[in-house]
Amino acid sequence: MTDDGRPALTMEAVGVRYPGGTVALDGVTLSLAPGEFTAVVGPSGCGKSTLLRLAAGLLKPTAGTVGRATERLGFVFQDSTLLPWRSVRRNVELAGELTGVPARERRDRAGEALRRVGLSHVADALPGTLSGGMRMRVSLARTLTGRPDLMLFDEPFGSVDEITRGRLGDDLQELFAADGFAGLLVTHSVAEAVYLSQRVLVMADRPGRLVGEVAVPLPYPRRPEVRFSPAFTELTSQVTALLQGGTADRIEVAA
Amino acid sequence: MTRVLTRQARRLAPPAAVAALVLAAWYFGSYVLIDADRRFLLPAPHEVVKVGFGDPANLAELLAALRLSAEVAVTGLVCAAVLGLALAILMSQARWVERSLYPYAVALQTVPVLALVPLLGFWFGFGFSSRVLTCVLIALFPIVANSLFGLRSVDPALHDLFTLHRAGRLTRLVKLQLPAALPAILTGLRISAGAAVIGAIVGDFFFQQGEPGLGQLIYVYPRRLQSEMLFAAVFLASAFGVIVFWLFGILARQATSWHSSQHRRPDTGGAPR
Ligand SMILES: Nc1ncnc2c1ncn2[C@@H]1O[C@H](COP(=O)(O)OP(=O)(O)O)[C@@H](O)[C@H]1O
Ligand SMILES: [Mg+2]
Numbered sequence: 001m002t003d004d005g006r007p008a009l010t011m012e013a014v015g016v017r018y019p020g021g022t023v024a025l026d027g028v029t030l031s032l033a034p035g036e037f038t039a040v041v042g043p044s045g046c047g048k049s050t051l052l053r054l055a056a057g058l059l060k061p062t063a064g065t066v067g068r069a070t071e072r073l074g075f076v077f078q079d080s081t082l083l084p085w086r087s088v089r090r091n092v093e094l095a096g097e098l099t100g101v102p103a104r105e106r107r108d109r110a111g112e113a114l115r116r117v118g119l120s121h122v123a124d125a126l127p128g129t130l131s132g133g134m135r136m137r138v139s140l141a142r143t144l145t146g147r148p149d150l151m152l153f154d155e156p157f158g159s160v161d162e163i164t165r166g167r168l169g170d171d172l173q174e175l176f177a178a179d180g181f182a183g184l185l186v187t188h189s190v191a192e193a194v195y196l197s198q199r200v201l202v203m204a205d206r207p208g209r210l211v212g213e214v215a216v217p218l219p220y221p222r223r224p225e226v227r228f229s230p231a232f233t234e235l236t237s238q239v240t241a242l243l244q245g246g247t248a249d250r251i252e253v254a255a
Numbered sequence: 256m257t258r259v260l261t262r263q264a265r266r267l268a269p270p271a272a273v274a275a276l277v278l279a280a281w282y283f284g285s286y287v288l289i290d291a292d293r294r295f296l297l298p299a300p301h302e303v304v305k306v307g308f309g310d311p312a313n314l315a316e317l318l319a320a321l322r323l324s325a326e327v328a329v330t331g332l333v334c335a336a337v338l339g340l341a342l343a344i345l346m347s348q349a350r351w352v353e354r355s356l357y358p359y360a361v362a363l364q365t366v367p368v369l370a371l372v373p374l375l376g377f378w379f380g381f382g383f384s385s386r387v388l389t390c391v392l393i394a395l396f397p398i399v400a401n402s403l404f405g406l407r408s409v410d411p412a413l414h415d416l417f418t419l420h421r422a423g424r425l426t427r428l429v430k431l432q433l434p435a436a437l438p439a440i441l442t443g444l445r446i447s448a449g450a451a452v453i454g455a456i457v458g459d460f461f462f463q464q465g466e467p468g469l470g471q472l473i474y475v476y477p478r479r480l481q482s483e484m485l486f487a488a489v490f491l492a493s494a495f496g497v498i499v500f501w502l503f504g505i506l507a508r509q510a511t512s513w514h515s516s517q518h519r520r521p522d523t524g525g526a527p528r
């Protein structure tokens with residue numbers, strides 16, 4: 001946890017223009033409080049991945065500034081990005097291996113992370129033998145070993161089926177509740193964004209920019225049934241309206 | 256157990272049938288198509304075996320030549336593999352290195368190396384070292400091209416993962432690029448192995464001096480009308496090539512069992528994609 005109350009992540013009038021001339025982001029300003037879980041939705045190609053790469057420091061902005069209060073960040077990619085020649089356990093250990101965590105502690109942390117995502121029983125398997133959902137969990141476990149203060153998710157459940165996707169979302173909620181990291185989740189599912197986050201940022205394309213946000217005041221833990229509540233439906237329709245070019249004003253909704 | 260045997264038999268039956276047909280055609284050609292006084296053009300299979308492998312002196316001559324050619328091929332292959340992989344790693348580290356060196360690697364591939372044999376003999380003598388050099392020149396390109404391709408084709412998301420954890424060049428190379436490139440490197444090695452065998456035997460054929468390998472025997476036997484020995488030498492050379500290629504195929508499958516495409520992709524004989 002970042003204790004000093006500084007935002008976990010800030011962006012000030014950030015712009016990204018790729019060498020080809022594409023303006024992927026223009027004038028993006030946002031701030032993420034410590035322990036706050038924010039979702040980003042937008043049409044494909046609007047610059048969501050670019051936004052996350054900026055947040056992770058994988059990319060430098062061509063305009064504006066990006067600030068992070070912590071170096072402990074986790075990035076969950078769209079694919080599980082596991083090394084296929086390493087066992088599940090050794091994949092989970094990789095993060096600590098690269099950052100110089102001593103072998104013993106690395107092993108302990110990997111064991112614990114695997115237990116948390118419910119995959120201790122496949123620790124010695126190769127990733128190629130697991131299902132897509134399990135591979136995503138391994139990827140999540142690898143990120144957890146770094147004890148992140150800020151977690152970035154780039155459409156993390158995009159490649160798994162609907163049911164697994166729901167389960168992974170609930171697992172994520174549990175981890176978030178236990179660890180209290182700040183989260184920035186990119187997704188193309190409006191329902192998923194509302195279900196998981198405290199705030200949904202809506203993006204538009206050409207050029208990629210923020211066009212509005214919707215606060216989600218539903219209390220955690222959220223159970224799957226909440227998706228059928230009137231408040232939930234109201235929130236998703238607001239996000240959808242923003243996506244379709246409706247009002248760009250900030251909209252507050254009482255729970 | 257018997258079921259496994261039946262399956263094996265079923266798998267081996269078709270190629271065995273083809274082999275039987277070829278042998279039958281061979282005997283037909285040898286005894287029916289060709290007159291007895293011209294039979295040296297196609298001696299019958301059992302004559303080849305009797306003269307080439309049944310006679311101890313002949314067999315010793317053939318095996319000594321095979322050993323020499325194998326030594327040349329293996330030494331050449333090892334040198335080509337080490338040098339080629341080192342070059343590929345260097346090129347993978349910086350574009351300017353690749354831009355400076357790769358054109359010459361390609362040029363090497365287009366130069367008829369065998370035409371250089373007299374020159375190599377001139378400079379380095381007609382012994383072991385210039386034979387090995389011929390092999391290296393022939394076997395170098397496939398290993399360089401395939402390794403570089405493998406090192407370069409690592410999933411960008413995996414590179415991001417390593418960047419995120421501030422991995423250095425060496426860590427990235429050892430823990431990511433080399434293991435990811437292993438299937439491609441082994442494919443290159445397999446093609447290079449085939450090339451090294453050809454380099455050893457055909458190079459020897461062109462050298463025509465020094466201790467004789469299989470190539471020189473293949474050169475002199477027809478001139479002495481020892482056609483059974485010629486066939487035996489050609490058979491040994493072919494078997495040598497096939498066995499090397501087959502060994503590297505097994506090695507590739509063993510070393511990259513994690514690589515799922517190894518199970519699904521049809522065996523392309525190791526051709527680069
Ligand atoms: N490395 C790159 N070079 C040039 N253009 C890029 C690059 N990466 C992304 N783009 C372009 O920038 C825009 C935003 O891309 P991206 O951030 O991946 O969008 P999203 O994740 O929302 O689908 C797209 O038009 C894409 O084509
Ligand atoms: Mg994207």
